[in-house]
Amino acid sequence: MEALEFVQQLLERLDNAGGYQGRSQRPQRRAQIFISYERTDQAVANKLYEALPKDRFEVWLDTTFLQGGEDWNQELEDKIKASDIFLVLNSKNLASKVIGFVNKEIDTALDLQKYRQRGIEFVVPLLIDGTLAEEGLKELQRFHQLPLRRTSFDTDIAQIIKRISRDLQRMTRDLKSEAL
Numbered sequence: 549m550e551a552l553e554f555v556q557q558l559l560e561r562l563d564n565a566g567g568y569q570g571r572s573q574r575p576q577r578r579a580q581i582f583i584s585y586e587r588t589d590q591a592v593a594n595k596l597y598e599a600l601p602k603d604r605f606e607v608w609l610d611t612t613f614l615q616g617g618e619d620w621n622q623e624l625e626d627k628i629k630a631s632d633i634f635l636v637l638n639s640k641n642l643a644s645k646v647i648g649f650v651n652k653e654i655d656t657a658l659d660l661q662k663y664r665q666r667g668i669e670f671v672v673p674l675l676i677d678g679t680l681a682e683e684g685l686k687e688l689q690r691f692h693q694l695p696l697r698r699t700s701f702d703t704d705i706a707q708i709i710k711r712i713s714r715d716l717q718r719m720t721r722d723l724k725s726e727a728l
Contacts, residue, residue: 579633580632581600581635582627582653583596584650585637593609596635628656633712636657638673640677643679672691672694673685674693674696674708681693
């Protein structure tokens with residue numbers, strides 16, 4: 549392999565991994581990600597959960613962290629509040645959900661978004677099953693929405709990971725500069 553080709557492949561790998569995050573003096577904690585979804589979209593939520601790299605992200609999906617006998621209402625709220633990123637599967641199913649805990653999860657996340665500076669994203673909607681932004685939940689239409697399609701799942705996941713990594717890098721950098 550020639551040097552130029554090697555460097556191009558290396559740069560592509562770095563870009564796919566979220567870019568250079570700077571020199572670290574101590575091990576970085578894994579970013580906390582909460583996945584919210586309407587129950588009929590559970591298969592997509594499970595697939596998303598499995599696809600996100602566990603070495604970089606601590607991913608919370610209700611079916612993976614809730615134990616029998618727990619106060620699930622309080623536990624879900626605590627996990628949302630402790631999250632760095634709130635991924636919500638935006639679908640026609642979600643838009644038509646009149647009553648459900650998912651509505652409370654989204655309200656909590658939208659409230660938490662208000663505390664972040666403009667440009668620092670907490671709520672990241674993912675359009676699934678070919679849903680258009682205007683067909684999804686109206687409260688999410690003001691956010692940039694990323695596609696998560698069955699036909700290009702791996703490509704879409706790579707873009708989602710890249711976006712999350714960049715947002716987290718920016719958030720961490722901004723927090724460090726505020727501390728100085």
